[in-house]
Amino acid sequence: MVDGPMINTLGLTKKFGGFTAVDDADMAVERGTIHGFVGPNGAGKTTTIKMLIGGLRATSGEAWIGGHPIGSHASRALLGYAPEHPSLYDDMTAFDFLVFMARVCGVPRKLAGERAYALLDSLDLGEFADRGSKNYSAGQRQRLCLAQAMIHEPELLILDEPTANMDPTGRLAIMDRLVSLAREQGTTIFLSSHILPELEQIVDSITMINHGKIVVSGGVDHLREQFSENQYLLRTSANEAVLEILRRGETLEEGWVDADDFVHLVAEDGDALRREIMRAVSDAGADLDHISEDRTSLPDIYRKMVGMDEEEGE
Numbered sequence: 685m686v687d688g689p690m691i692n693t694l695g696l697t698k699k700f701g702g703f704t705a706v707d708d709a710d711m712a713v714e715r716g717t718i719h720g721f722v723g724p725n726g727a728g729k730t731t732t733i734k735m736l737i738g739g740l741r742a743t744s745g746e747a748w749i750g751g752h753p754i755g756s757h758a759s760r761a762l763l764g765y766a767p768e769h770p771s772l773y774d775d776m777t778a779f780d781f782l783v784f785m786a787r788v789c790g791v792p793r794k795l796a797g798e799r800a801y802a803l804l805d806s807l808d809l810g811e812f813a814d815r816g817s818k819n820y821s822a823g824q825r826q827r828l829c830l831a832q833a834m835i836h837e838p839e840l841l842i843l844d845e846p847t848a849n850m851d852p853t854g855r856l857a858i859m860d861r862l863v864s865l866a867r868e869q870g871t872t873i874f875l876s877s878h879i880l881p882e883l884e885q886i887v888d889s890i891t892m893i894n895h896g897k898i899v900v901s902g903g904v905d906h907l908r909e910q911f912s913e914n915q916y917l918l919r920t921s922a923n924e925a926v927l928e929i930l931r932r933g934e935t936l937e938e939g940w941v942d943a944d945d946f947v948h949l950v951a952e953d954g955d956a957l958r959r960e961i962m963r964a965v966s967d968a969g970a971d972l973d974h975i976s977e978d979r980t981s982l983p984d985i986y987r988k989m990v991g992m993d994e995e996e997g998e
């Protein structure tokens with residue numbers, strides 16, 4: 685089956701005893717796209733991923749990978765998976781491990797060796813090729829785990845927080861790699877992450893999950909449009925005082941100051957908000973350094989749909 689989404693779920697549900705970890709999840713991921721999967725700790729991301737890769741049986745509902753039912757041999761043959769907590773063979777060298785994993789997936793020995801060296805090199809693990817993974821750092825384990833997911837060049841990569849333990853340079857390199865895999869090879873990438881601003885740079889579409897329920901799913905551009913309320917970005921000589929005055933008024937729905945000292949303001953009525961901003965700046969006796977319309981970001985959508993208290997990764 686060539687048409688249709690790469691991942692499709694319909695009412696996918698997982699219960700552990702009386703507890704519902706994933707609740708009636710509907711989701712579609714188009715081929716060749718990068719799809720982000722986000723939500724707070726315990727939201728149900730890893731549980732969903734384990735069902736998709738065929739590692740955990742769904743309690744109810746259905747899902748398909750490339751048109752094949754999850755858990756089937758055909759569905760598993762399409763994907764590479766990097767788990768949240770990689771388990772490696774500590775005594776096996778990185779090179780042998782990758783060749784072994786490639787052979788399990790049917791890659792001829794010579795090609796497996798070539799790919800293993802290329803991957804170790806590009807993931808900055810070249811010097812570990814001949815060493816067992818026992819003393820790897822967390823980030824190095826994660827890199828080897830990613831290499832293992834990629835070694836058979838699958839059509840679909842399912843990555844559970846692939847950069848959680850990596851340094852900033854390593855994370856950027858991995859993100860670049862994922863983008864080129866999607867754009868140049870047409871690989872579909874489904875990745876969970878808590879680092880929203882980073883995800884925002886690379887994803888085409890996104891699913892947000894909270895308490896097992898999908899709260900938002902779709903193309904990022906479409907979601908931005910859908911969520912683009914009347915938002916303003918402001919910087920003044922007295923941000924807190926201006927914000928305080930606006931909070932006392934009727935118009936402001938949400939307002940916060942970010943790490944760069946910009947005030948983000950959201951209201952139903954943008955015109956009224958702009959008038960109130962001007963009045964508040966004047967009442968506070970503040971100088972206005974900057975005012976512009978604010979673009980809806982993934983963190984904005986997350987804040988709205990999942991909530992501030994549970995926000996992470998910013």
Ligand SMILES: Nc1ncnc2c1ncn2[C@@H]1O[C@H](COP(=O)(O)OP(=O)(O)OP(=O)(O)O)[C@@H](O)[C@H]1O
Binds near residue numbers: 723731
């Ligand atoms: N085998 C299990 N038995 C019982 N409960 C489980 C099991 N696996 C997961 N859970 C529960 O299901 C919920 C979802 O867990 P899951 O690992 O899917 O969360 P997550 O979204 O991946 O979180 P994190 O961001 O921390 O990785 C949690 O409340 C967890 O305690």
Ligand SMILES: [Mg+2]
Binds near residue numbers: 729
């Ligand atoms: Mg998880």
